[in-house]
Amino acid sequence: MLSAHIARKLAWLQHCTVTQALTAFTTISELKQFHAHITTSGLHHHHHHFITAKLLIFSALSASPDLNYAQTLFNHAPSPSLFMFNTMIRAEQPINSLQFYIQMLRSSISPDHFTFPFLIKSCSASLDTVVGRQLHSHVLKLGFGFDVFVVNCLIDMYSHCGEMGCARKVFVECFDVVDVVSWTTLVTGYSGCGNVDLARKFFDSMPVRNGVSWNAMITGYARSGFCIDKARELFDEIPERNGESWSAMISGYSQCGMCVEAICLFREMVGLGIVPNVGAIVSAVSACAQLRSLEEGMWLHSLIEERELKLNLTVGTALVDMYGKCGSIERALFVFNDMPVKNVMTWNSMIAGLALNGYGKQALSLFWRMQIVGAPLNAITFIGVLAGCSHSGLVYEGKRAFEVMIQEYQIEPQLEHYGCMVDLLGRAGLVQEALDFVDKMPVKPHPGLWGALVNACRIHGDVKLGEELGKHLVELEPNHSGRYSLLSNIFAAAERWDDLATVRNLVKNRNVVKSPGNSILKT
C-alpha cells in the first residue's frame, strides 16, 4: 500500500515538466527510496514509461547525477522511448552519447530535432570533428539541416574544434534560418581562435544584438590580450547592462592581471545597488588573491556572508585560494573545513596555500587525507605537495611523493614538477644530486631551473659549480638581468671582487635592462 504522500508525488511526476522533475528530489538516495516504494507496490505499471522517464531525468541530469543508476533505470525499461534515449544521450560522457545513439538506431527509433543538439554538443565537448562531420551528414540526410537549434550546435561544434571555415560555411548555407544565437556563436568562435578583429566585424554586422552578444564580444576582447581597453569601451556602450555584463568585465580585468580595475569595478557595481552574481564575486576574490590584498578579500568575504550566499563550491574555493595567498592560513582552513562539498581545485588551493606559507608537513598530511577520503587528485595537487616539501626541507617526503605521483597515479611529471624537485634537492644542499636529476630529465631544462641550482650553489658555498652554471645561464639568456645577478651573488659570496666587476661591466656593455620583481623560479 502506498502512503498518501508517495501517491501524491507519483501523480505529480506523471504530469510535471522536465524542469520540475529536476526539483522532485533533493538527493539520489531520496529518489532510490521513492523508486523502491513504487516498484514494490505494483501500482507503477500503469504509467511505467512516464515515471521511469522522470526518474531518469533526475538521476541523469541533476546537479550531482548518478549515471550508473540512470543506466539501471534505462536498462529495466521494457522498450525505452525516444525521450529516454535523448535523456541518456544528453547526460552521458561524449563517447557513451554516441553509443546510445547507435543503440537507438539499432532499435529502429529515429532521432528527432532534440536528439541532434545533444549529440553534437557532446562532440564539441570532446573536440571530435570526425564524429561531428558524420553526425552533420546524418543531420542533412534526415532533414534537420535547417533546424535553427541544430544549425547553431553545428556552428558551435566546428568553432570549438577550430574549424572556423566549416562553421562559417554552415552559417552561410543556413543564412535564411540563422538568428541572434547563430551570430553570437560565430563571434565567440572567431574571438576564441584568436581572430578578434573578424569577430568584431561579425558583431558589427549583426542585424540584432542582445545582452548575450554584447557580453560575448566583451569576453572575446578581454581574453585576447592587449584588447582589454576595447572590452571596456564596449562595456561602456552597452545599451542594457545586466549582471552578466558586469561579471564579464570584472573577470576580464582579473584574468589579464588588472586587479585594481577589477576590484574598483566590483565596488562600483555594489555601490549602484546591483546584486553581484557568483561570477562577479569569484572574479573579485581572485583579483584580491593576485594582489595579496587580505583586507579587500575580507571585505568581500563579509559581503558574501551578509547576503547569506551559501558557501558555494566555486566561491568557497576562491576564498580558500585568496586567504592562502594572502598569508592567512587560519582563515583559509576555516573556510575549507566549512565547505560541505569540495572538488580538486578546493583541495589543491588549500595544499598550495599551506605550502606557500611554509606549512609543508600540513600540506603533506592534507595530501594523505585526500587519498584516505578518495578525493580525486591531479598533476596540480603534486605541484603543491612538492612545493611544500621544498620550502620545508622535507627531502625524503618530496622524493616519495614524486614516486607516488608517477607509479601510483600514472601522472606524467611536467616541467613544474621537475622544477620543484630540483629546487627541493638544491635547497637541501644536494646540488650534485640535483644535477644528476636534471641530466635524467626527459624534458629540456628550463632556464629558471638552472637559476634555482645556481642559487643553491651560492647558499651551500659550491663556488666552482655555481660559477660554471651561472656563466652557462648568462649565455643562455643574455638579456635577462636576473641571470647576471645570480652570477654576481656567487662572486660576492666568494669575495671575488674582480670577477664581480667583470659581470657588472658585462651588464653595462650589453645594455641589459633591469626587469624588477623577477622571481627565481617563475621566469
Added chain:
DNA sequence: CTAGGGTTAG
C-alpha cells in the same frame, strides 16, 4: 526536453 555570454587551483 534542445542552442550563444558568465568562475575557482599551478
